[in-house]
Every structure is written in C-alpha cells, then in structure tokens.
Amino acid sequence: MTGKPIECVALTKIYGDLAAVSDLSFDIEPGTITGFVGHNGAGKTTTLRMLLGLAHPTSGEAFLLGKPCGTKDRSHLAGVGYLPEAPAFYKWMKPWEFLVFVGNTLGLDYKEAKAKALEMLELFGLGHKITHRIQGFSKGERQRLGLAQAMIGDPELLLLDEPTSGLDPIGRHELITMISNLRGELTIFLSSHLLVDIEKVCDHVIMIRKGKMIESGPLHQVIDRHSPFGFTIQVQEGQGSLVRALEAEEWAGEISTDGERVRLRNCDVEEGGREIPRVVAELGLSMVMMEMTRDSLQEVYLELAEEKDEAELFTSLGA
Amino acid sequence: MKRSSLQALVRRDIKEEVRTYRLWVTLAIFLVFGITAPLIMKNLPKLIPQTEMITVIVSEPTVGDAASQFFDYLLQMGMLLMILLGMGCVAGERAQGVLPLVLSKPVKRREFLESKVLVNGGMTAIALALGAAVFYGYTVLVFEYFSPVGVLQSIIPAALFLLLVLAITIFWSVLAPSSIAAAGLAFLSAIIILVVPSLFPAIKRYGPSYLLESSKAIAIGEKGLADPLAAMLVATGLIIILLIAAVYLFESRDI
Numbered sequence: 001m002t003g004k005p006i007e008c009v010a011l012t013k014i015y016g017d018l019a020a021v022s023d024l025s026f027d028i029e030p031g032t033i034t035g036f037v038g039h040n041g042a043g044k045t046t047t048l049r050m051l052l053g054l055a056h057p058t059s060g061e062a063f064l065l066g067k068p069c070g071t072k073d074r075s076h077l078a079g080v081g082y083l084p085e086a087p088a089f090y091k092w093m094k095p096w097e098f099l100v101f102v103g104n105t106l107g108l109d110y111k112e113a114k115a116k117a118l119e120m121l122e123l124f125g126l127g128h129k130i131t132h133r134i135q136g137f138s139k140g141e142r143q144r145l146g147l148a149q150a151m152i153g154d155p156e157l158l159l160l161d162e163p164t165s166g167l168d169p170i171g172r173h174e175l176i177t178m179i180s181n182l183r184g185e186l187t188i189f190l191s192s193h194l195l196v197d198i199e200k201v202c203d204h205v206i207m208i209r210k211g212k213m214i215e216s217g218p219l220h221q222v223i224d225r226h227s228p229f230g231f232t233i234q235v236q237e238g239q240g241s242l243v244r245a246l247e248a249e250e251w252a253g254e255i256s257t258d259g260e261r262v263r264l265r266n267c268d269v270e271e272g273g274r275e276i277p278r279v280v281a282e283l284g285l286s287m288v289m290m291e292m293t294r295d296s297l298q299e300v301y302l303e304l305a306e307e308k309d310e311a312e313l314f315t316s317l318g319a
Numbered sequence: 320m321k322r323s324s325l326q327a328l329v330r331r332d333i334k335e336e337v338r339t340y341r342l343w344v345t346l347a348i349f350l351v352f353g354i355t356a357p358l359i360m361k362n363l364p365k366l367i368p369q370t371e372m373i374t375v376i377v378s379e380p381t382v383g384d385a386a387s388q389f390f391d392y393l394l395q396m397g398m399l400l401m402i403l404l405g406m407g408c409v410a411g412e413r414a415q416g417v418l419p420l421v422l423s424k425p426v427k428r429r430e431f432l433e434s435k436v437l438v439n440g441g442m443t444a445i446a447l448a449l450g451a452a453v454f455y456g457y458t459v460l461v462f463e464y465f466s467p468v469g470v471l472q473s474i475i476p477a478a479l480f481l482l483l484v485l486a487i488t489i490f491w492s493v494l495a496p497s498s499i500a501a502a503g504l505a506f507l508s509a510i511i512i513l514v515v516p517s518l519f520p521a522i523k524r525y526g527p528s529y530l531l532e533s534s535k536a537i538a539i540g541e542k543g544l545a546d547p548l549a550a551m552l553v554a555t556g557l558i559i560i561l562l563i564a565a566v567y568l569f570e571s572r573d574i
Binding site for chain 1: 323324326327328330331334335338339415416417419420421422423424425426427570571573574
C-alpha cells in the first residue's frame with residue numbers, strides 16, 4: 001500500500017445552501033479501527049460516498065489507499081471493502097451468487113470467487129442460507145451478507161457505514177464481535193452515531209458535527225482530554241446529606257446525582273481519593289461503593305457538540 | 320483467468336434477464352409477432368363479420384399485408400417493450416439501493432451502462448431475428464414462397480429503430496428519479512422523434528419512423544437496403560450521441 005488508508009484535505013460538499021461536509025481534513029493510520037462519529041445528518045455518509053467516488057466533492061481532495069478519489073481510475077477500490085448503511089442486493093440472487101458477482105468485479109475468476117464466497121458465508125454465519133434467495137433475508141442476515149461482500153476481496157481497508165443501525169441487541173453484539181475479530185488484519189473506518197459501539201471496538205475516533213470536525217485522535221486521548229477521572233459514590237442512606245457536605249468541599253468539582261449514586265466530575269482526584277471516605281465517615285454514612293469513573297464517549301461528544309452550539313450562538317449574536 | 324468488471328456485469332445482467340423471465344417474455348412476444356402477423360392477415364376476410372345490411376369488401380390479403388402487420392407490431396408493441404426493458408437499467412437499480420454497492424467496486428460507470436446496452440440490445444436483436452424468421456416461415460406457409468433475402472435485410476433498419484428507443488430509455492433512466500419517470504419521458508421523447516419528421520416531407524426520409532416504413536417494403540423485395548440508408552445513419556448517430564451523453568451524465572452525477 002502506498003500512502004495512508006484514508007486522507008481528506010479540506011473536503012467540502014455543498015447541496016444548495018447546505019454544507020453537508022465542510023473543510024474536513026483528516027487521515028488515518030494503517031491497522032487502526034477508527035470510529036467516525038456524529039449525529040444523523042452530520043455528514044458521515046456523504047464523506048464515505050465522496051471517498052468511494054459515489055459523490056463528487058464541491059472542493060477539496062480525498063485519497064483512498066494513496067489514490068485520489070472520484071477519478072476514472074477505480075482500480076484501487078479492489079483493496080477497499082464497503083458496507084453501506086442499508087445494504088441492498090439483487091433479490092433474485094442467492095447469497096453465494098451475489099458474492100461470486102462481487103468477486104468477479106474484483107478480478108477473481110469464477111472458481112476463486114465461488115470458493116471465497118462459500119468461505120465468507122461460513123465465516124459470517126450464513127452457511128445454512130446458501131441455497132436461499134436473498135429476498136427472504138432478515139435485516140441482520142443482510143447486514144452479515146453485506147459484511148461478507150465487503151470482505152470477499154481481502155481488502156486492506158474496510159469502510160463501514162452505520163453497520164449496527166437498526167439491528168436488535170443480539171444482532172448488534174454479533175456484528176460488533178465480528179468487527180472486533182478483524183482487528184489487526186486490516187484498517188477499519190467505522191461510521192456510526194451509536195457511540196457505545198464505537199467505544200467497544202475503535203482505537204481512534206474522529207468526531208464531526210454539521211460536516212465539520214470537532215475532535216479527533218486516539219480514543220483514550222480524546223476521552224482523557226475532555227473527561228478527566230472523577231468519582232462515583234453510593235451510600236446506603238443519606239445521599240442528600242452527602243451531596244450537601246461535598247458541595248462545601250473545594251476539591252469536589254461538579255456534583256451530580258444519578259439515581260442512588262453521587263457523581264463527581266472535574267474534581268481533584270488525589271484529594272478526592274483521600275477525602276471522600278473521611279466525609280462519608282464524618283456523616284456516619286455507610287458506603288456501598290466508591291469508584292473512579294469518567295465520561296463515556298457519548299458524554300464527551302454531547303459536551304463537545306454543546307460547546308460548539310454555544311460558540312456558534314455566541315458568534316451569531318456577536319455578528 | 321482473471322475477469323474484467325465488464326464481463327462480470329454482462330454475466331450478471333444475462334443471469335437477471337433469464338431469472339426474472341424477461342428474456343423468455345421478450346422472445347415469446349417477438350415469436351407471437353412473427354406468428355400472428357401472417358395468420359391474422361390471411362384470415363382477415365373471415366374475421367370481418369358480413370351482415371345482410373352491410374357488405375364489407377376486403378381485398379385478398381397479400382405477403383405485403385402480412386409484412387405491414389409485422390412491422391406495425393414492432394412500431395407499437397416493440398417500442399413499448401424497449402421502454403419496459405430499458406426503464407429500470409439505472410433508475411431501477413438506484414431505487415433498489417444496489418447501485419452504490421456495485422459502484423463501490425472497481426467498476427467504471429461506463430462499463431455499467433455498456434453492459435446494460437450489450438445485454439438488452441443483444442437480447443432485442445436475437446428476439447427480433449427469431450421473430451423475423453418465424454414471420455418468414457409462417458408467411459411462406461400460409462401465403463406463398465418469396466425470397467428470404469428481403470426479410471433478412473429488413474431486420475437491420477427494424478433493429479436500429481428498436482435500439483434507438485432503447486437508447487432513449489436508457490438515457491432517461493440515468494437522469495430520471497424513478498423507472499416510471501424514465502418510462503414516461505422515454506415514451507414522450509420517442510413519440511416526438513417519430514412524429515416530428517413525419518410532419519415535414521423534406522426530412523421524413525431521415526426520421527426513425529421511416530426505418531419501419533421502409534422495412535415493410537424491403538421485406539417483400541420492393542425496395543433495397545439502400546432506401547433507408549439516410550434514416551439508418553441518423554438513427555445510428557442518435558444512438559451513439561444518446562449513449563455518450565448517458566455515460567457523461569452518469570459519470571458526473573452523484574449516486
């Protein structure tokens with residue numbers, strides 16, 4: 001492979017008055033699983049479509065496996081597997097026939113493509129559906145077939161667009177496990193608004209909002225930057241008095257309650273570790289649990305998005 | 320042997336024509352044209368009811384009448400069939416949602432259209448040749464022997480007419496948001512290019528409708544293949560322009 005698996009330089013796509021993607025620049029490293037995070041309509045699918053040459057950028061450039069996107073030379077796409085959000089297939093085909101067709105478009109001859117198709121169907125748990133028509137497949141089965149077609153050419157790069165969207169909890173778990181199992185074998189770029197899934201499987205993250213990047217980097221660094229450790233405490237009774245006592249402490253940071261638990265964010269971790277047991281003991285309360293916790297990726301994203309909203313509002317008011 | 324994307328697409332399109340029965344239906348329709356045209360014309364005098372009040376005088380049907388009927392079928396039903404075949408080529412696959420997945424592979428959009436034209440055009444040409452062969456056989460059977468050379472030659476302008484309608488439909492299939500819209504626009508465009516030249520005697524010989532008009536005469540040996548040459552050149556030119564425009568528009572559009 002020459003160049004980075006994905007590279008975007010000031011990529012922009014404008015539909016009428018709407019900037020679906022605006023000045024987006026990022027690249028990803030080989031071998032990583034990168035989560036492409038944003039709410040519905042943030043520009044994730046548009047970005048993927050531009051990378052694959054399905055949509056033309058208004059300005060800017062994008063490169064896949066070092067080759068410019070959207071040109072007539074599409075040979076590099078043999079090294080890219082793509083699973084669209086709602087994969088659709090030729091309903092009159094059987095799954096192995098569809099995989100053979102995909103294999104043929106990637107340059108495999110019939111024999112190679114058929115052997116690979118059967119291997120993929122087994123790998124993705126569709127071995128028992130070989131003789132069935134795709135027409136009767138459930139959403140989960142279509143998603144797995146979508147993953148199988150994306151993988152049939154042994155790609156260097158896998159682009160997944162909302163792969164777990166619309167699946168039931170078991171289907172979601174199975175698919176996330178399948179994606180996790182591919183770790184280390186290839187580079188994966190996973191677009192999703194389901195941040196729990198991203199957190200489970202990704203090692204890098206790129207967050208976009210209204211087509212603009214708001215944060216990127218290794219997942220743990222992004223969380224470290226925006227979510228320092230805090231504490232979650234649960235006492236048997238007297239949660240109210242604990243909150244009042246903590247509010248008087250300077251080191252306690254932001255205090256919130258979550259059901260029976262009290263949560264401290266942005267606090268002095270060292271002092272908190274020493275002082276919390278003392279405060280609880282002084283109040284004569286019985287501690288059920290105390291643990292160091294931090295915001296989830298979802299909370300980090302929401303906070304960043306909120307900051308951006310406020311900044312935009314401030315700018316527009318100032319203007 | 321490594322396969323090219325075009326081979327893969329052609330193989331897939333042929334399989335689709337067979338599996339969805341489109342191939343068999345197309346062949347059957349052209350066979351019906353070939354069989355019924357001479358039969359209906361031969362039996363026309365018997366089919367028209369004669370009453371005591373009104374006597375309808377029907378002249379003895381000829382080979383020319385049978386040919387006329389066969390090419391009228393191509394003008395009316397053949398045109399509709401081409402629209403039905405072509406309307407979903409791009410619009411249908413886009414509506415189904417399969418197009419982005421196929422075009423995310425190392426498949427050129429030009430190849431995608433080439434495959435549609437090759438398979439649908441090839442199927443039409445085979446069906447037309449079969450229909451013409453059956454037409455000739457039945458006409459000889461129920462009328463009298465005449466040379467097959469004319470019928471063979473008449474296939475060329477007739478095929479060009481059908482391919483022109485197919486090219487118009489594929490062009491609209493690239494642009495239209497749905498198969499139905501593509502069919503409607505193709506029908507309208509085909510009517511315009513059929514009717515407009517017929518209204519002006521100076522350009523009538525260049526219009527697509529002249530292809531079928533001339534085919535009737537060629538089939539029974541009244542005219543040679545040189546007669547519709549101008550119309551054939553115009554039709555070929557239009558087919559090439561429409562397909563190039565379709566490729567250009569397909570490549571420049573977002574999927």
